[in-house]
Amino acid sequence: MNLVRVAYAYARHSPLATLLNLLLLTLGVATITLLLLLTTALDERLKRDAAGIDLVVGAKGSPLQLVLAGVYHVDVPPGNIPLGEVERLRADPLIAEVVPIAMGDSYRGFHIVGTEPAFVELYGARLANGKLWSAPLEAVLGAEVARRSGLALGAEFAGSHGLVEGGEVHADHPYRVVGILAPADTVIDRLVLTGVDSVWKVHEHEEVEEHAKDAVGADGARTEQPAVAPGREVTMALIRYATPLAAASLPRQINAASALQSASPAYESARLFTVFGVGTDVIRGFALFLIAAAALGMFIALYQAMDARQYDLAIMRTLGASRGKVCGVLLLESLLLAAAGAILGIALGHALVAAIGAWLPAAGSLAAGASRVLSDEIGVVALALAGGILAALLPAWRAYRLDVAATLAKG
Amino acid sequence: MFALTGIEHRFGATLALRVPAWSAAPGERWLVAGPSGSGKSTLLHLLAGLLHPSRGNVVVGGQDLSALSGTTLDRWRGRHVGFVPQRLHLLASLSVLDNLLLAQYLAGGSPGAAAARAVLAALGVADLATRMPDTLSQGQAQRVAIARAAINRPALLLADEPTAALDDANALAAAALLGAQADAVGATLVVASHDGRIRDAFTRRYDLEAAA
Numbered sequence: 322m323n324l325v326r327v328a329y330a331y332a333r334h335s336p337l338a339t340l341l342n343l344l345l346l347t348l349g350v351a352t353i354t355l356l357l358l359l360t361t362a363l364d365e366r367l368k369r370d371a372a373g374i375d376l377v378v379g380a381k382g383s384p385l386q387l388v389l390a391g392v393y394h395v396d397v398p399p400g401n402i403p404l405g406e407v408e409r410l411r412a413d414p415l416i417a418e419v420v421p422i423a424m425g426d427s428y429r430g431f432h433i434v435g436t437e438p439a440f441v442e443l444y445g446a447r448l449a450n451g452k453l454w455s456a457p458l459e460a461v462l463g464a465e466v467a468r469r470s471g472l473a474l475g476a477e478f479a480g481s482h483g484l485v486e487g488g489e490v491h492a493d494h495p496y497r498v499v500g501i502l503a504p505a506d507t508v509i510d511r512l513v514l515t516g517v518d519s520v521w522k523v524h525e526h527e528e529v530e531e532h533a534k535d536a537v538g539a540d541g542a543r544t545e546q547p548a549v550a551p552g553r554e555v556t557m558a559l560i561r562y563a564t565p566l567a568a569a570s571l572p573r574q575i576n577a578a579s580a581l582q583s584a585s586p587a588y589e590s591a592r593l594f595t596v597f598g599v600g601t602d603v604i605r606g607f608a609l610f611l612i613a614a615a616a617l618g619m620f621i622a623l624y625q626a627m628d629a630r631q632y633d634l635a636i637m638r639t640l641g642a643s644r645g646k647v648c649g650v651l652l653l654e655s656l657l658l659a660a661a662g663a664i665l666g667i668a669l670g671h672a673l674v675a676a677i678g679a680w681l682p683a684a685g686s687l688a689a690g691a692s693r694v695l696s697d698e699i700g701v702v703a704l705a706l707a708g709g710i711l712a713a714l715l716p717a718w719r720a721y722r723l724d725v726a727a728t729l730a731k732g
Numbered sequence: 733m734f735a736l737t738g739i740e741h742r743f744g745a746t747l748a749l750r751v752p753a754w755s756a757a758p759g760e761r762w763l764v765a766g767p768s769g770s771g772k773s774t775l776l777h778l779l780a781g782l783l784h785p786s787r788g789n790v791v792v793g794g795q796d797l798s799a800l801s802g803t804t805l806d807r808w809r810g811r812h813v814g815f816v817p818q819r820l821h822l823l824a825s826l827s828v829l830d831n832l833l834l835a836q837y838l839a840g841g842s843p844g845a846a847a848a849r850a851v852l853a854a855l856g857v858a859d860l861a862t863r864m865p866d867t868l869s870q871g872q873a874q875r876v877a878i879a880r881a882a883i884n885r886p887a888l889l890l891a892d893e894p895t896a897a898l899d900d901a902n903a904l905a906a907a908a909l910l911g912a913q914a915d916a917v918g919a920t921l922v923v924a925s926h927d928g929r930i931r932d933a934f935t936r937r938y939d940l941e942a943a944a
Contacts, residue, residue, distance in 0.1 A: 322833035327826070334825035632821045639780060639817070640838040640880075641810015643803040726777040729817050729892075 324646065328653035331626075338622040342615050343662050349611030350666020350705055351673065356601055356608070357697050358674045362690040364594065367393070370508045371586035373443035375568065378402070378410065378575060379557035384584030385592065391422065391557040392586045394432050394508050397484055398424055399582075401554035406581055410558060415567035418443075421555040423520040426480035426491065431466045433480045433496075433513040435520030435555075441502065443559060444509035450474055451500030457519045461500035465510040472498050480513075480523065494523045517555060609704075615662065616708035619655050623716040634720050635728040648717035652710065659709025663702040733758040733920040734779060734888065739788035741774055749774045751788070754938055756920055758887075761911055763931065764924040766940030772924035773818070775940065776890045779922060780813045781805050793887050810839035814881030814919065816891035816910070820873050822865035828852070828876050829861040832883050839884040851879045854916065855909060871902045875909065882913040889919040895927045907933035 332339045370393055377391040382399035389396035404421070411419045420443060423435035434440070438453045446463075451474045454461055462472060472478060477495040482488035496515060504510055560583075562568060568585070575583040634647045675691035735755035741748050749771030756762055764772050777783040778790050781797045790797045793812060800808055822831050832848035852858045855875040865873060874894065881889060891910055895903035907923070907930040914921035923934065931937075 322830060322837040326830075327823075327834060330823075330825040330830070632819070633823050636817065636821045636823065637834070637838060638806065639782065639809065639813075639815045640835045641806055641840065642838045643806040645803070646838070726774070726782040729777070729782070730773050 324650050324653055325657070328650050328657055331630075331650070331654050332658060335622065335626065338618070339658060342618040342622065343658060343665070345611050345615035345618060346659065346662025346705060346708070347665040347669060349608045349615060350663050350701055351669035352608035352611065353605060353701050353704075354667050354670025354698060355673050356604055357695055357701070358670065358690045358693075359677075360601055361695055361697075366507075367590045367593075368587075369506065370444070371590060373445065373561060374559050374586050375562045376560040376572060376575075377557055377584045377586060378406075378560060378581050379584075381580065381582045384582060385589050387557065387582060387584040388586050388589040389593075390424070391559065391584075392508075394424075394434075394512060398556045401556055402558070402581055404553045404555055406579060407555060407558045410560065410575075413571070415563055415571050416560055417563040418561040420559045421517055422557050422559060423517045423555045424484070425520065425556070426482055426523065427484050427486070427488070428466070428478055428480050428496075428513050429470060430486045431463070431470075431511055431513050432484055433460070433515060433520070435515050435517040437517070440514060440559070441509070443561070444505055444507045446502045446505035446507065446509045449501050449503035451498070453500055454514065454516050454519070455499075457516060457522050458494060458496050459499045459515065459519070460496040461502060461514040462498055463502050463510040463512045463514070464504035466513055467501045474498055474501065491523050521553070612705060612708050616712045619658060619709065619712035620715065623651060623655060623713055624719075627716050627719055631719075631723060631728050634723055635725045638723070638725040639729070644721045644723075647723065648720040651717045651720050652713045655709040655713035656706060659705045659712075660702075663705035666705070667698055667701065733760070734790070734792040736778070736791075737789050739778065739785045739790070741771070741778065741783065742786045749778075749785075749940070751775065751940075756922070756936070758920055759915070759918065760936050761914060761921040761934045762923070762936045762938060763934035764922060764938050764940060765926060765931075767926060770940040772926070772940060773892050776815075776892050776922065776924050779888065780815055780890055781809050807840065811841075811884065812887045814884065814886035814889045816877050816881045816889075816894055818893040818896060820877040822868075822873060822876060822880070824865050826865075827861070828857070828863050828865065828868070831865070831876065832880055835880045835883050841884050848879075848883060851883050852876070854913070855879050870897050871905075874898065874902070874906050878906070878909055878913055882917055882919075885917040886919050889914045889917070889921045891921075891923045891925075893925055893927070894923060895925060895930055900929060903927060903929050904933070906930075 374392055377387045379387045379391060379398060380400035380402050386396055386399055390398040407419060407421045410416055418439060420437055420439045422440065424432060426433040441447070441453065449464070451461070462470070476498045479490050479492045479495045481490045496519070502509065562571070572583040572585065575581050637647050671691050678691060733756050736751050737753050739749065739751040764775060766772055774783065778785055779792060781800065784798060795808065797805070823834065826834060829845065829848055832851065833845065836844070836848065849858060849861060852861055855878060857872055857875045857879070860868065860872060860876065865876070868876065889910065894906050894910060898906055910921060910923060911933060
């Protein structure tokens with residue numbers, strides 16, 4: 322026999338109130354745990370995808386769009402930029418590396434990116450099979466593309482126009498798989514890589530057709546043609562700085578002096594986080610509300626029970642319990658419940674993340690965090706325990722002040 | 733075993749109890765008699781150290797209770813006093829056996845389910861050990877409460893109106909059991925009661941008059 326057993330017996334004696342408060346607390350803790358795990362995984366994912374890229378340069382437009390399209394491949398890119406501009410950037414001493422990318426087609430929803438072999442290193446990937454592309458219409462598949470499409474080395478496939486499924490299929494220019502990347506746990510897993518010239522080649526006929534239409538539509542008065550040769554454009558350039566000093570001057574210089582727009586992935590993804598940070602703040606607030614409701618429920622249950630419990634406490638005092646012990650029983654009862662809620666809630670939070678990963682393949686990489694325990698979770702447990710202590714504070718004070726003789730004399 | 737001298741106890745301005753002098757030898761069985769409101773419960777609370785008298789001295793087993801307070805007094809009470817309250821107040825969320833084990837634990841004694849079962853057996857309620865208190869009859873609950881008071885082998889066994897809720901047969905049985913348990917553990921027994929049915933079960937009697 323000890324105080325924990327007494328506290329446990331009391332909690333079990335009113336199962337309905339105990340279970341209700343346990344449920345509220347578990348849900349609150351689970352929600353916060355879920356948020357912690359998902360935002361941490363997402364944050365790390367965004368950082369990992371952009372780890373090798375200091376700056377994205379593309380056509381004028383929204384910098385966020387540049388980053389979403391050029392680094393994370395979740396948005397359509399703004400217009401194209403002339404290849405000449407990219408070559409100019411290569412000459413800049415502040416820049417260590419420039420990797421052009423040309424986008425616009427996709428295969429089964431996976432973006433086809435025309436780029437240079439250096440792109441693979443930017444995303445920390447390496448070949449699992451085959452070789453990198455060297456000739457037009459040779460393609461290297463990201464690990465997830467290979468797994469989901471079932472394409473093997475030597476297989477041929479046709480890209481479709483546009484970045485969503487259902488576009489016009491470029492059946493006359495099929496790609497041939499020459500390499501497959503090992504899983505890198507970055508966005509490159511979901512990309513099809515090829516040379517920039519492949520993308521140009523696939524679209525050459527279109528340019529011709531479109532120009533033909535233009536010519537007809539303009540009724541003899543030919544529309545103005547760009548200075549560079551048709552097709553010699555890329556979508557964006559990914560840049561790695563030669564020196565940290567470049568961050569201070571280069572973006573401003575590019576934005577002011579050319580027809581280009583630069584965007585920092587680190588800055589833009591931080592900005593993105595503040596945007597949906599409002600949403601997670603709301604959910605977090607709701608979770609805190611659940612925990613507070615559980616604490617209030619525990620308080621009400623304990624306080625209501627005090628009218629009946631005072632005789633028990635008086636008896637415990639006549640049996641030799643000190644003031645400290647009788648208020649300890651109340652604190653323990655509340656803490657036991659809080660600890661149970663915290664443990665169940667954290668387990669539930671992890672289980673939910675694992676379930677999300679199992680049901681939504683797209684969130685698979687986020688769910689990898691399901692088995693990981695974050696240091697912030699200690700804070701969640703502390704929060705739940707603090708709620709438990711808070712709930713028991715007033716009842717415990719009443720227990721401490723209990724007048725044993727008067728209570729026994731009452732009945 | 734105990735000695736009270738010059739006791740007066742007041743609640744606010746009201747004099748609740750006056751005991752000019754009263755003492756008992758070890759092993760004696762005392763009945764404290766007197767009408768309602770004469771301070772019988774208050775007298776028991778003074779003996780148990782649950783109250784300090786407004787005036788006067790309480791010495792139990794050679795210990796001056798005015799010298800003890802707080803945790804020390806609580807510990808002393810747990811070790812030396814067994815108390816059967818009028819309404820019994822078995823802890824409803826604990827089984828009969830756990831009620832006894834709790835008494836052992838709170839008194840700081842070495843825990844032992846065997847000792848607890850032995851006391852229950854001595855009171856004829858061994859088969860109730862796993863029952864919850866709210867399933868017991870009044871007479872059964874009375875026996876369990878006596879067992880709980882006796883489990884730590886107190887030097888002083890106190891009972892407040894132990895027979896008020898019992899029929900004639902059970903009242904006499906309860907008085908007899910209290911006496912038997914007091915003998916078994918070598919305790920001095922003090923029972924506060926205005927119940928005429930059990931008067932003959934006690935060899936000594938202290939009469940309180942209605943407070944002035």
